[in-house]
Amino acid sequence: VQLQAYGGGSVQAGGSLRLSCAASGRTFSSYCMGWFRQAPGKEREFVAAIRWSRSSSGSTSYADSVKGRFTISRDNAKSTVYLQMNSLIPEDTAVYYCAGHPGIRIGLQPEEYDYWGQGTQVTVSS
Numbered sequence: 001v002q003l004q005a006y007g008g009g010s011v012q013a014g015g016s017l018r019l020s021c022a023a024s025g026r027t028f029s030s031y032c033m034g035w036f037r038q039a040p041g042k043e044r045e046f047v048a049a050i051r052w053s054r055s056s057s058g059s060t061s062y063a064d065s066v067k068g069r070f071t072i073s074r075d076n077a078k079s080t081v082y083l084q085m086n087s088l089i090p091e092d093t094a095v096y097y098c099a100g101h102p103g104i105r106i107g108l109q110p111e112e113y114d115y116w117g118q119g120t121q122v123t124v125s126s
Contacts, residue, residue: 008120021098037094
């Protein structure tokens with residue numbers, strides 16, 4: 001599986017962005033997909049994940065820091081996972097990565113994922 005993330009950019013605090021991650025391969029629906037981020041000088045951290053689902057409505061999990069502001073979703077027909085980010089704050093500034101693993105369980109740690117996209121920069125100014 002190859003992943004390509006896009007949609008990052010620069011916004012002011014309170015603004016919104018939607019990240020997309022397009023996946024190659026015919027087994028996308030069977031992959032748990034996640035978003036992680038890494039700010040300068042910090043470790044990569046979990047943001048959100050969505051479990052595999054044939055109906056594109058898998059269960060989700062969010063980091064406490066983004067809960068209520070970010071929404072992860074997937075469209076199996078387009079082999080794409082999205083991260084809708086609302087009410088952005090400067091602390092959300094980071095490179096955002098999408099990742100996938102062919103497992104049932106939602107992964108919360110980077111080491112649980114087998115495939116990674118190249119990352120897309122999100123910058124939130126105050």
